[in-house]
Amino acid sequence: xxxxxxxxxxxxxxxxxxxxxxxxxxxxxxxxxxxxxxxxxxxxxxxxxxxxxxxxxxxxxxxxxxxxxxxxxxxxxxxxxxxxxxxxxxxxxxxxxxxxxxxxxxxxxxxxxxxxxxxxxxxxxxxxxxxxxxxxxxxxxxxxxxxxxxxxxxxxxxxxxxxxxxxxxxxxxxxxxxxxxxxxxxxxxxxxxxxxxxxxxxxxxxxxxxxxxxxxxxxxxxxxxxxxxxxxxxxxxxxxxxxxxxxxxxxxxxxxxxxxxxxxxxxxxxxxxxxxxxxxxxxxxxxxxxxxxxxxxxxxxxxxxxxxxxxxxxxxxxxxxxxxxxxxxxxxxxxxxxxxxxxxxxxxxxxxxxxxxxxxxxxxxxxxxxxxxxxxxxxxxxxxxxxxxxxxxxxxxxxxxxxxxxxxxxxxxxxxxxxxxxxxxxxxxxxxxxxxxxxxxxxxxxxxxxxxxxxxxxxxxxxxxxxxxxxxxxxxxxxxxxxxxxxxxxxxxx
Amino acid sequence: xxxxxxxxxxxxxxxxxxxxxxxxxxxxxxxxxxxxxxxxxxxxxxxxxxxxxxxxxxxxxxxxxxxxxxxxxxxxxxxxxxxxxxxxxxxxxxxxxxxxxxxxxxxxxxxxxxxxxxxxxxxxxxxxxxxxxxxxxxxxxxxxxxxxxxxxxxxxxxxxxxxxxxxxxxxxxxxxxxxxxxxxxxxxxxxxxxxxxxxxxxxxxxxxxxxxxxxxxxxxxxxxxxxxxxxxxxxxxxxxxxxxxxxxxxxxxxxxxxxxxxxxxxxxxxxxxxxxxxxxxxxxxxxxxxxxxxxxxxxxxxxxxxxxxxxxxxxxxxxxxxxxxxxxxxxxxxxxxxxxxxxxxxxxxxxxxxxxxxxxxxxxxxxxxxxxxxxxxxxxxxxxxxxxxxxxxxxxxxxxxxxxxxxxxxxxxxxxxxxxxxxxxxxxxxxxxxxxxxxxxxxxxxxxxxxxxxxxxxxxxxxxxxxxxxxxxxxxxxxxxxxxxxxxxxxxxxxxxxxxx
Numbered sequence: 001x002x003x004x005x006x007x008x009x010x011x012x013x014x015x016x017x018x019x020x021x022x023x024x025x026x027x028x029x030x031x032x033x034x035x036x037x038x039x040x041x042x043x044x045x046x047x048x049x050x051x052x053x054x055x056x057x058x059x060x061x062x063x064x065x066x067x068x069x070x071x072x073x074x075x076x077x078x079x080x081x082x083x084x085x086x087x088x089x090x091x092x093x094x095x096x097x098x099x100x101x102x103x104x105x106x107x108x109x110x111x112x113x114x115x116x117x118x119x120x121x122x123x124x125x126x127x128x129x130x131x132x133x134x135x136x137x138x139x140x141x142x143x144x145x146x147x148x149x150x151x152x153x154x155x156x157x158x159x160x161x162x163x164x165x166x167x168x169x170x171x172x173x174x175x176x177x178x179x180x181x182x183x184x185x186x187x188x189x190x191x192x193x194x195x196x197x198x199x200x201x202x203x204x205x206x207x208x209x210x211x212x213x214x215x216x217x218x219x220x221x222x223x224x225x226x227x228x229x230x231x232x233x234x235x236x237x238x239x240x241x242x243x244x245x246x247x248x249x250x251x252x253x254x255x256x257x258x259x260x261x262x263x264x265x266x267x268x269x270x271x272x273x274x275x276x277x278x279x280x281x282x283x284x285x286x287x288x289x290x291x292x293x294x295x296x297x298x299x300x301x302x303x304x305x306x307x308x309x310x311x312x313x314x315x316x317x318x319x320x321x322x323x324x325x326x327x328x329x330x331x332x333x334x335x336x337x338x339x340x341x342x343x344x345x346x347x348x349x350x351x352x353x354x355x356x357x358x359x360x361x362x363x364x365x366x367x368x369x370x371x372x373x374x375x376x377x378x379x380x381x382x383x384x385x386x387x388x389x390x391x392x393x394x395x396x397x398x399x400x401x402x403x404x405x406x407x408x409x410x411x412x413x414x415x416x417x418x419x420x421x422x423x424x425x426x427x428x429x430x431x432x433x434x435x436x437x438x439x440x441x442x443x444x445x446x447x448x449x450x451x452x453x454x455x456x457x458x459x460x461x462x463x464x465x466x467x468x469x470x471x472x473x474x475x476x477x478x479x480x481x482x483x484x485x486x487x488x489x490x491x492x493x494x
Numbered sequence: 495x496x497x498x499x500x501x502x503x504x505x506x507x508x509x510x511x512x513x514x515x516x517x518x519x520x521x522x523x524x525x526x527x528x529x530x531x532x533x534x535x536x537x538x539x540x541x542x543x544x545x546x547x548x549x550x551x552x553x554x555x556x557x558x559x560x561x562x563x564x565x566x567x568x569x570x571x572x573x574x575x576x577x578x579x580x581x582x583x584x585x586x587x588x589x590x591x592x593x594x595x596x597x598x599x600x601x602x603x604x605x606x607x608x609x610x611x612x613x614x615x616x617x618x619x620x621x622x623x624x625x626x627x628x629x630x631x632x633x634x635x636x637x638x639x640x641x642x643x644x645x646x647x648x649x650x651x652x653x654x655x656x657x658x659x660x661x662x663x664x665x666x667x668x669x670x671x672x673x674x675x676x677x678x679x680x681x682x683x684x685x686x687x688x689x690x691x692x693x694x695x696x697x698x699x700x701x702x703x704x705x706x707x708x709x710x711x712x713x714x715x716x717x718x719x720x721x722x723x724x725x726x727x728x729x730x731x732x733x734x735x736x737x738x739x740x741x742x743x744x745x746x747x748x749x750x751x752x753x754x755x756x757x758x759x760x761x762x763x764x765x766x767x768x769x770x771x772x773x774x775x776x777x778x779x780x781x782x783x784x785x786x787x788x789x790x791x792x793x794x795x796x797x798x799x800x801x802x803x804x805x806x807x808x809x810x811x812x813x814x815x816x817x818x819x820x821x822x823x824x825x826x827x828x829x830x831x832x833x834x835x836x837x838x839x840x841x842x843x844x845x846x847x848x849x850x851x852x853x854x855x856x857x858x859x860x861x862x863x864x865x866x867x868x869x870x871x872x873x874x875x876x877x878x879x880x881x882x883x884x885x886x887x888x889x890x891x892x893x894x895x896x897x898x899x900x901x902x903x904x905x906x907x908x909x910x911x912x913x914x915x916x917x918x919x920x921x922x923x924x925x926x927x928x929x930x931x932x933x934x935x936x937x938x939x940x941x942x943x944x945x946x947x948x949x950x951x952x953x954x955x956x957x958x959x960x961x962x963x964x965x966x967x968x969x970x971x972x973x974x975x976x977x978x979x980x981x982x983x984x985x986x987x988x989x990x991x992x993x994x995x
Contacts, residue, residue, distance in 0.1 A: 066975065066978075067978050068891065068896070068974075068975070068977060068978055069896070069899065069977065069978060069981075070978065070981075070982070074891070136890075139890070140890045140891065143889055143890065147884075147889070150929075154937060157937050161937075162933055162937050162938075165929075166929065166933070169925070169929055170926075173922070173925050174922055174925075177887075177888070177918055177921050177922060177925070178918045178919075178922060181902075181918070182902060182906070182914055182918060185899060185902045185903050185906060186906050188903065189827075189903045189906045189907055
């Protein structure tokens with residue numbers, strides 16, 4: 001295990017920022033503009049893959065840009081968790097861009113350059129969060145992500161979009177400034193360090209009350225993770241165009257929230273502290289458990305496809321938080337694996353939702369009768385995506401849920417086992433009727449969808465690619481487990 | 495030559511002011527270049543002093559080299575340059591220079607035909623502000639306080655409409671503040687027989703705390719509070735700076751209040767001492783509550799305003815609360831935050847008023863409702879505006895983030911949680927205002943790129959205004975990135991030594 005001083009992490013972050021600049025400059029030539037994105041995405045992916053063998057050997061790639069405060073630097077460090085998250089975000093950037101082209105161009109949507117520009121900046125920020133070596137750097141990119149995604153949420157610039165955007169910023173900026181920032185400053189003031197370290201930064205004998213207060217501030221402060229009651233920004237953000245909901249509100253933004261919580265729990269508090277202080281572990285598990293069940297129940301009541309998917313996302317994010325809260329090896333491994341698994345499943349569902357809307361203008365589940373026969377490709381992709389989110393084989397979701405369930409049995413919080421199972425049943429309950437209606441029920445009179453036909457290739461193919469990804473993840477889950485294993489090795493001592 | 499630098503800092507703008515007043519009579523065109531030259535000389539000297547003082551420590555300059563300098567009670571006129579004021583001198587002269595460059599077009603349009611003495615007054619104001627920052631004598635501080643105040647009354651009265659009334663109101667309040675200050679100085683002088691800051695700082699700790707010393711302290715404090723518009727003495731500021739000509743406001747708003755904060759820091763920690771402040775156990779919590787109230791009220795009133803200038807004025811009032819609170823926390827991070835914020839806030843307010851000035855120059859006024867589509871009309875200005883607001887909110891890596899960082903750290907160390915809450919609240923309120931402006935300026939208008947919507951012609955402010963605005967805005971980021979250097983080489987030596995050991 002070596003620590004390697006390397007500039008590559010910075011290059012990875014910069015590629016999409018440079019792409020953003022080019023996008024802004026090439027706004028007048030759409031084809032050129034979008035080829036920039038693909039070139040940047042491929043370079044980025046290549047750079048990330050070049051880091052993978054080393055990281056799987058246990059190496060850490062580090063780069064310190066500058067010291068901004070005593071003992072607090074703008075610094076990057078690539079470990080298995082960060083690399084895995086970056087790989088997921090960047091690899092899904094490519095299908096999403098294809099999808100965006102397919103969706104926005106026929107509509108002659110306004111401000112496409114702004115759209116792609118902000119998108120590229122958001123990707124840079126997400127990767128910045130993934131590679132942060134300390135809480136300070138993480139916070140910096142976390143805020144950059146909130147700000148760069150605001151124009152994407154309000155893309156339509158109508159009243160609904162403005163309202164959704166307002167809620168989005170109020171929740172995300174409000175919680176991070178009012179809770180996460182002071183918590184971070186208190187940690188710095190008490191310990192003098194914000195670096196993520198095995199075993200955390202707190203000295204033995206730090207008062208439990210303080211730890212509990214800080215923990216709650218962090219959990220709610222990173223509201224991108226959607227812990228209740230700070231979750232309503234996510235359904236509100238569904239006013240955004242489909243690609244934004246797909247990549248940002250199923251993968252990049254929400255996972256950044258969860259990722260930040262993972263970093264805080266493992267690197268600032270430390271897994272041992274969590275495991276040995278029952279009150280801390282219980283708080284995390286209970287908050288996540290409540291969110292998990294309640295979000296799934298609300299999802300059942302939603303008729304709008306995107307709203308249902310949003311509540312489903314809120315629930316699935318809490319799987320990850322609950323997995324970390326268990327503070328056992330397989331729980332953490334399961335949580336780590338759930339990041340890519342849920343990402344592929346949920347992005348497929350969102351891309352399909354966008355495609356369905358484009359094909360026939362349907363937004364609601366009650367309109368789905370017989371849709372499967374009209375647009376079989378899209379609905380098949382939707383089916384595979386929902387299997388992945390429910391956690392059934394042969395999709396990746398099965399693997400991560402397997403580890404999460406094992407983790408809950410090994411921990412002191414065995415009730416979590418029941419919570420996971422109940423929620424999976426609820427997941428099935430809110431996805432499968434949808435698929436059933438589409439394939440097996442006959443069209444109702446008022447909604448015949450006679451004109452409905454498969455949407456253009458540019459929108460269907462990305463959904464099929466990610467759906468295929470869901471299945472491939474199942475068969476290659478061993479490779480992914482190596483990442484999770486390395487991360488666990490680094491942060492869990494026992 | 496380097497020995498003369500401290501006096502050159504003030505002489506530059508002072509001579510420029512006198513000459514500009516005369517040339518305004520004979521050759522009006524000459525006064526502008528003269529003032530710019532004077533400010534440039536002053537800025538260069540101040541910048542050089544930062545490095546000299548950081549390397550060699552404090553410098554004392556004896557005006558005319560007269561007086562009994564080595565006597566226990568000094569009579570000569572002393573100028574002191576140390577780590578606490580070099581930064582402020584550079585900030586004041588730098589911002590004044592940049593604003594003078596920026597203001598030319600603005601003055602030509604806003605004060606058309608009446609601008610004859612404007613630049614002379616501007617230069618005189620800067621002389622006063624620099625004088626407050628550099629003097630080593632609490633009575634001379636009063637003199638410079640009045641020079642700065644008198645010239646600012648005139649600069650504000652240049653405006654139209656309610657400017658006269660606002661200026662008169664300011665004059666009454668400002669004079670009361672100056673009287674309180676002078677009265678306090680009187681108490682201190684009667685007790686100790688000297689006005690020299692170095693002498694006083696040597697004597698006060700050796701004396702038993704007396705009633706006279708305490709009354710003097712409180713009077714001086716009240717005096718500077720009125721001058722800096724600290725809550726609840728803030729009433730004069732919003733009207734004065736809103737109705738003043740934009741060019742006057744652009745130089746007054748960032749500098750005048752900040753220099754008064756510096757005077758408070760100097761009185762608290764050099765004339766009096768850290769131990770004395772810590773001994774005031776009855777007053778310290780009250781001042782901290784007042785600071786919190788200043789931040790909360792400033793934020794609240796900024797939310798209720800519909801005029802961009804008015805909003806910016808209430809920002810100043812809440813930012814004053816930051817600095818007074820930071821100073822009265824009287825611990826290392828709190829004081830570091832207050833001193834750093836002195837520079838950071840001057841820069842942020844300057845950038846904010848420059849951007850508002852550009853908007854006013856093109857739109858004629860700055861009511862929020864007039865801002866529809868302003869992002870399409872003036873993209874560069876609005877980009878600068880958004881970055882400046884981000885700095886005021888405290889988005890990293892701008893300087894506003896780091897001052898907040900230190901202040902919150904200091905408040906957490908002292909356990910003053912209401913101050914932490916107020917700082918965060920103020921950030922959130924500024925965020926609300928920024929996004930309200932984005933909604934109005936960007937979203938509430940039919941997007942010109944959509945076919946069929948009317949095009950919005952670009953109508954950017956002239957380059958002579960735009961370049962200083964953008965430079966100042968970029969400065970906010972540069973300042974943020976330089977925080978560690980600034981704190982570790984300069985501010986660490988400005989904080990009372992007892993705190994840094």
